[in-house]
Amino acid sequence: ILNVEQSPQSLHVQEGDSTNFTCSFPSSNFYALHWYRWETAKSPEALFVMTLNGDEKKKGRISATLNTKEGYSYLYIKGSQPEDSATYLCASGGNTGKLIFGQGTTLQVKP
Amino acid sequence: KAGVTQTPRYLIKTRGQQVTLSCSPISGHRSVSWYQQTPGQGLQFLFEYFSETQRNKGNFPGRFSGRQFSNSRSEMNVSTLELGDSALYLCASSPQLAGDLGQFFGPGTRLTVL
Numbered sequence: 001i002l003n004v005e006q007s008p009q010s011l012h013v014q015e016g017d018s019t020n021f022t023c024s025f026p027s028s029n030f031y032a033l034h035w036y037r038w039e040t041a042k043s044p045e046a047l048f049v050m051t052l053n054g055d056e057k058k059k060g061r062i063s064a065t066l067n068t069k070e071g072y073s074y075l076y077i078k079g080s081q082p083e084d085s086a087t088y089l090c091a092s093g094g095n096t097g098k099l100i101f102g103q104g105t106t107l108q109v110k111p
Numbered sequence: 112k113a114g115v116t117q118t119p120r121y122l123i124k125t126r127g128q129q130v131t132l133s134c135s136p137i138s139g140h141r142s143v144s145w146y147q148q149t150p151g152q153g154l155q156f157l158f159e160y161f162s163e164t165q166r167n168k169g170n171f172p173g174r175f176s177g178r179q180f181s182n183s184r185s186e187m188n189v190s191t192l193e194l195g196d197s198a199l200y201l202c203a204s205s206p207q208l209a210g211d212l213g214q215f216f217g218p219g220t221r222l223t224v225l
Contacts, residue, residue, distance in 0.1 A: 034213050034214075036213070036216075042218075043114075043115075043201070043216040043217060043218050043219070044154075044201070044203075044216045045216070046212060046213030046214065046215070047213075048213075049211050049212065049213045089153070089154065091154075096142070096159060096161070096166055096167055097142040097143070097144040097159035097161065097166070097167065097203070097205055097214065098144065098156055098159050098166075098167040098169075099144070099146075099154075099156060099214065100156060101146075101153045101154040101155075101156075102153060103152075103153040104153060
């Protein structure tokens, strides 16, 4: 994998459903994997920065896991709510300010 | 702390003109990165400035340039605008090293080239 890739591109779920997205990234020279949430008319907001293989982070109903050896990360949302509707971006980065973003997964949660 | 601010928020230019966008980072942040988002594309990295020096550069033509001042404020300039330069331009700031907090994004400047 040469680029950062995300799947699916979009997702429609019902309120209360749990969902997950995938981010694939180059595993060579890995330093950090970032997850951002980008709501309409707002700025992207950092959710997690993950650096260690096997790392698992959680913020409320949202959690993420990281596998640096195979180059993927999963983002999970438990019991989706309408306010979770947003585009979720992952990005591969080093110890500087250069981030390589995936195309994002757009989540729409229907009440 | 005040967040990242960008000016102007909206801009309309015609082909061939040049434009300058401004970004003020969070106080104490020394790294400023610029990204471009066009329809159908993800966020594309333009460049990063740290302590008034360009530390990283993305794959964009030389028409795209930037600079950073001693107070960490940054500007990016696009000369000889093309229709394809119409995009949302985001800047993001972070402390010296990216750390555990990620980057803090501004609201963006929406540039339309006619």
